[in-house]
Amino acid sequence: MSKPTSRYNDKLNGLVTQTIGAMSALCMEPESFPFETDPHAYLKDKDKWARHAYRHLEACMEIIGDLINERRLEYERARLRLEE
Numbered sequence: 325m326s327k328p329t330s331r332y333n334d335k336l337n338g339l340v341t342q343t344i345g346a347m348s349a350l351c352m353e354p355e356s357f358p359f360e361t362d363p364h365a366y367l368k369d370k371d372k373w374a375r376h377a378y379r380h381l382e383a384c385m386e387i388i389g390d391l392i393n394e395r396r397l398e399y400e401r402a403r404l405r406l407e408e
Contacts, residue, residue: 325349328379330386335394339387346380349373 326345332338355372362369368378 325352325376328376328383330383330390332387335387335391339384339391342380342383342387346377346384349377349380 325348326341328342328345330338330342332341350373352373354374356370357372360370367374369375
């Protein structure tokens, strides 16, 4: 199983890769953490593969944030060029 990361030169490719990683982790057989006994704990705190999927999804959110920031920067640069 791949390690979750948000460092990609091609952000869209990274987003697809991390989404596939999360989906793959969710297709694994459940593997509970033996130390978790709280019945109200979140699934990511109870199961190894749910946590792994969650980390891939966190990487997706970081990539989306990077894409949004890049778009804002492009917009701001275009706006400044128009003001010249």
